[in-house]
Amino acid sequence: MHAESAVNSGRTARAVAVSVTVMASLGLIAGGVTWAVLSRLSPPELRPLDWWEHCVLYQIHVRSYKDSDGDGIGDLNGVAMRLDHLKDAGVKAVWLSPIFSSPQVDFGYDISDYLEIHYEYGTMADFDRLVAKAHSMGIKILLDFVPNHSSSEHQYFKDSVKRVGEYADYYVWADGFPDPSNASNRLPPSNWESLFGGSMWEWNNVRKQFYLHQFTTGQPEFNLRNPVVVKKLEGIMKFWLDQGVDGFRLDALPHLVEAPPDATGRYPDNPEVPVKAFTHFQTGTTMQLYTKDRIETYPVLYEWRDFLDQYNEEHGGDTRIFLSEGYANISMTMLYYGTESGRRGAHVPFNFDFITMITNTSAARDFAYVIDHWLTYMPFGMTANWVFGNHDNNRMASRFRDTMVDGLLALDMMLPGVAITYQGEEIGMRDGYVSWEDTVDVLACNRGTPDTYLEFSRDPPRTPFHWDDSPNAGFSSAPKTWLPVGLDYRELNLAKQKRDPISHFKVYQKLTTLRNEKTLSHGRLEVGGLSLNTLYLVRHLRGHDTLVLLFNVGKAPDTVRLERLPYLALPATVYTSSTHSMRREGYRIYSQELTLADGEMLVLRGPPVTCY
Ligand code: NOJ
Ligand code: MG
Numbered sequence: 001m002h003a004e005s006a007v008n009s010g011r012t013a014r015a016v017a018v019s020v021t022v023m024a025s026l027g028l029i030a031g032g033v034t035w036a037v038l039s040r041l042s043p044p045e046l047r048p049l050d051w052w053e054h055c056v057l058y059q060i061h062v063r064s065y066k067d068s069d070g071d072g073i074g075d076l077n078g079v080a081m082r083l084d085h086l087k088d089a090g091v092k093a094v095w096l097s098p099i100f101s102s103p104q105v106d107f108g109y110d111i112s113d114y115l116e117i118h119y120e121y122g123t124m125a126d127f128d129r130l131v132a133k134a135h136s137m138g139i140k141i142l143l144d145f146v147p148n149h150s151s152s153e154h155q156y157f158k159d160s161v162k163r164v165g166e167y168a169d170y171y172v173w174a175d176g177f178p179d180p181s182n183a184s185n186r187l188p189p190s191n192w193e194s195l196f197g198g199s200m201w202e203w204n205n206v207r208k209q210f211y212l213h214q215f216t217t218g219q220p221e222f223n224l225r226n227p228v229v230v231k232k233l234e235g236i237m238k239f240w241l242d243q244g245v246d247g248f249r250l251d252a253l254p255h256l257v258e259a260p261p262d263a264t265g266r267y268p269d270n271p272e273v274p275v276k277a278f279t280h281f282q283t284g285t286t287m288q289l290y291t292k293d294r295i296e297t298y299p300v301l302y303e304w305r306d307f308l309d310q311y312n313e314e315h316g317g318d319t320r321i322f323l324s325e326g327y328a329n330i331s332m333t334m335l336y337y338g339t340e341s342g343r344r345g346a347h348v349p350f351n352f353d354f355i356t357m358i359t360n361t362s363a364a365r366d367f368a369y370v371i372d373h374w375l376t377y378m379p380f381g382m383t384a385n386w387v388f389g390n391h392d393n394n395r396m397a398s399r400f401r402d403t404m405v406d407g408l409l410a411l412d413m414m415l416p417g418v419a420i421t422y423q424g425e426e427i428g429m430r431d432g433y434v435s436w437e438d439t440v441d442v443l444a445c446n447r448g449t450p451d452t453y454l455e456f457s458r459d460p461p462r463t464p465f466h467w468d469d470s471p472n473a474g475f476s477s478a479p480k481t482w483l484p485v486g487l488d489y490r491e492l493n494l495a496k497q498k499r500d501p502i503s504h505f506k507v508y509q510k511l512t513t514l515r516n517e518k519t520l521s522h523g524r525l526e527v528g529g530l531s532l533n534t535l536y537l538v539r540h541l542r543g544h545d546t547l548v549l550l551f552n553v554g555k556a557p558d559t560v561r562l563e564r565l566p567y568l569a570l571p572a573t574v575y576t577s578s579t580h581s582m583r584r585e586g587y588r589i590y591s592q593e594l595t596l597a598d599g600e601m602l603v604l605r606g607p608p609v610t611c612y
Contacts, residue, residue, distance in 0.1 A: 051318055052093065052140075052347060052348070053383050053418070054417065054520070054521040056089075056419045057092070057094070057419070058089070058420075059095055060097065062078075063482060064462050064463065064482075065082065066081055066475060066476075067464075067476035067477075067481070068081055070478050073121075073482045074464070075121045075126075079130055080126070080129060083137055087139065089421075089426050094141060095323060096142070096143055096144060098143075098146060099117055099118055102151055103151055105218040108144070109146055109252075110151035110153075110215075111150050111151050112150070114236045131243065131244045135244070142249055142323065145250055146251040147251070149214070149221050151218055152219070157171060161206050161207050169229075170222060172211065172222075174201065174261060175189070175209055176201065176210045188200075190267035192291055193270070193283045193286050194215065194216070194217075195283055196443050196446050200212055200214055212258065224256050224257050234307050237307070237308070241308075241311055241315075247322060248323070252325060252326070253324050254293045254328050255291065256296075256297040256300055257296040258290060272286055280327035301336065301345045305338075308321075321346075321347040323349075324346035330374075351374050351384065351386055353374060354386060355389065357370050357373075360401055363533060364529035364533055364535035365528070365529040367529075367551075368527045368535060383417045383418060385420055386420060387422075388422070394460060395460070395461045396408055398460070398461075403598055406428075406601050409504070410507075412511075413520075414549050416520075416539075419515070432461075432483065432484060434457065440482070441456075441457050444456045463483045463484060463486050466485070466492055466493035466494060467495060468494065473485045473489035504579060507578070510585075510603075517545065519539045522541055523544065525537065526567065530562075530565065531558055531559075532554070534596060536548065538567050540567045541609075543608055545605050546606040547603065551602075552598060552599060555598050557598060558596050560593075562589070562591075562592045562593075567606075571588045571590045572606045573586060573605050574586060574589070574602055574603070574605075577601060581602065
C-alpha cells in the first residue's frame with residue numbers, strides 16, 4: 001500500500017471511531033433521558049389477568065344461605081334468589097358446599113350419587129337455572145367435589161362390598177389379623193385413628209374384610225392407587241363441566257393416598273405420641289405419618305389437572321379452575337400448585353395460614369411473617385390466595401375480635417391474588433350459639449361430650465346467614481331451622497348494614513370496588529410492622545395511586561410514625577376505614593404521628609410512586 005494512502009486511511013479510521021463513540025454516547029444519554037421521563041410518566045405495560053387470578057371468591061354453605069321452600073334448610077333456589085347479594089358485594093365467583101345426593105352424615109361430604117342433586121337442595125333443573133342465572137350476572141359457579149371418599153350408601157361401595165366386577169377394588173380393603181384372645185374376632189391391619197373418632201378401619205361382615213375411612217364410617221376411602229377409580233372420578237368431573245360449571249373445590253386432598261401394605265397385608269402403624277391432641281398432623285395419640293401428605297397424592301391431582309387443561313383447550317370459553325383443600329405444611333401445600341418441572345395442580349391451593357398460624361394475640365410482625373411465608377414459598381408465576389374462614393373453622397369475627405373485622409377484610413382484599421370470603425364475613429357474622437341438644441356436626445357428636453363439644457363442633461360457623469331482623473333472620477319461614485339462627489341477628493344482619501351509613505358491608509363494598517384498581521391487581525407489595533401491633537401493607541405501581549393499609553391488630557390504642565412507611569407521601573387521604581374509626585372517608589392525614597384505636601384500620605390513598 002502507498003505510504004500516503006496508509007496515513008489517510010489511518011485518519012479515516014480514527015474519524016469513524018470518534019464519530020461512532022460520540023453517536024453511541026449521545027444515544028445512551030438520549031435513551032437514559034427517555035427512560036427517566038417515561039418511568040415517571042407512563043405506567044408499565046400490564047399482563048392481562050385471567051378471570052380468576054384476582055377475583056373475589058365467595059364460599060356459599062348452601063344449607064345455611066337461603067331456604068326458598070320453608071323446610072328450614074337452605075337450597076339451590078335460595079342461592080338463585082340471593083345472587084343479587086353477591087353482585088352487590090362485588091363477588092366474582094362462588095363455590096358451593098357439596099350439593100350432591102348424600103345421607104348427610106357429614107353434611108354432603110358423604111356422597112351417595114355424584115350425578116344427582118341432593119333432594120333437600122333441589123333438582124337438576126334448579127341447578128341448571130342457577131348456573132344460567134349466575135352466568136348471566138357474570139358470576140362463576142364452582143362445585144365442591146369429594147374425590148377421597150364416597151358415602152357408604154354409594155352404589156360403588158355397595159358393589160365393592162359384594163365384589164362386583166371392577167368395583168371390588170374401588171375402596172381400600174384389608175383382611176386384618178386374627179385376634180389371639182378371641183377366635184371369632186379380627187384385628188384391624190394398623191393402629192390408624194380416624195379423624196372423626198375410633199379406628200380408621202371398619203369391619204364389613206359381608207365382605208369379611210376391613211374398609212378404610214379417614215373420616216366417619218359412612219365415608220369409605222376410595223382406592224386412588226387404582227387408575228380405574230382415578231379415571232372414574234375424572235368422568236364425574238367431566239359430567240359437571242358439561243353442565244357448565246366453572247371448576248371445582250377438591251376436598252381433603254392430603255388424605256387421598258395412604259401408605260401401602262407389606263407382603264403380609266400389614267399396614268405401617270402411625271407413630272404414637274404421649275400427649276393426646278387433635279391438630280392437622282395429629283389425631284389423638286398418633287401422628288398421621290402414613291395416612292396424610294403422602295407424595296403419591298400429587299400425581300393423582302396432576303393427572304386431573306391435565307384432564308382439566310385439555311377440557312379447557314377443547315371447549316374454549318372461560319378457564320375452568322381447581323381450588324384445592326388441604327391443611328399441610330408449607331412444602332406439601334406448595335406441591336398442590338404443581339412441580340418445578342412443570343406439572344400443574346390446583347390454580348388455587350387454599351392458603352389457610354390466617355386460620356392456622358394467626359390468632360387474636362398475634363403481633364403485626366406475625367401477620368407480616370405469615371404473608372411473606374406464603375409468597376416466598378409460592379412457585380414462580382403462581383397466584384396467591386387468602387382464606388380467613390370456612391365451614392370447618394370458627395368464624396373470623398369470633399376467632400379474632402369484632403373490632404378487627406374490617407382490618408381483616410381489608411387484608412383479604414388488598415393482598416395480591418384471590419380474595420376468599422366465607423359467607424357472612426362481609427357483615428362480620430360471628431359464630432352462632434348451638435347447644436349440645438341442637439348439635440348435629442358428626443365430629444362434635446363423636447369426639448365431644450356435653451362439656452367439651454364446643455372444642456370440636458363445626459356447627460357454630462354454619463348457622464344460617466343473617467339477611468334481616470325478621471324471624472329466622474330472613475333465612476327461612478320454617479318453625480325450626482336445621483341449625484339455630486345466631487342470637488345476635490337482630491343487631492347484626494345484612495339489611496341493617498345496607499341501611500346504616502357505616503357498616504362492615506359498606507366497608508366490604510368499598511374494598512371490592514378498590515380491587516378494580518391496577519395497584520391491587522398488579523402492584524408490588526411491602527408488608528411489615530410499624531410497631532408491635534400496627535401492621536402496614538403498601539401496594540404500589542408506577543403510574544397508579546399508592547394504596548396503604550394500616551391496621552392495629554392489638555387490643556389497645558397504638559401511636560405510630562408514618563415516615564417509616566415506604567412509598568407513602570403525605571398528605572394521604574382515607575379511602576375507607578373501620579366502622580369504629582373516627583377518620584372517615586376523605587379525611588386527610590398530614591401529620592407523621594398517628595394514633596390508631598384498638599383494631600382500627602385505615603386504607604390510605606397516596607400519589608403514585610415516581611421513582612424507585
Ligand atoms: C373437609 C371438609 O371441608 C369437611 O367439612 C369434611 O368433613 C372433610 N373434608 C371430609 O370430607
Ligand atoms: Mg384416602
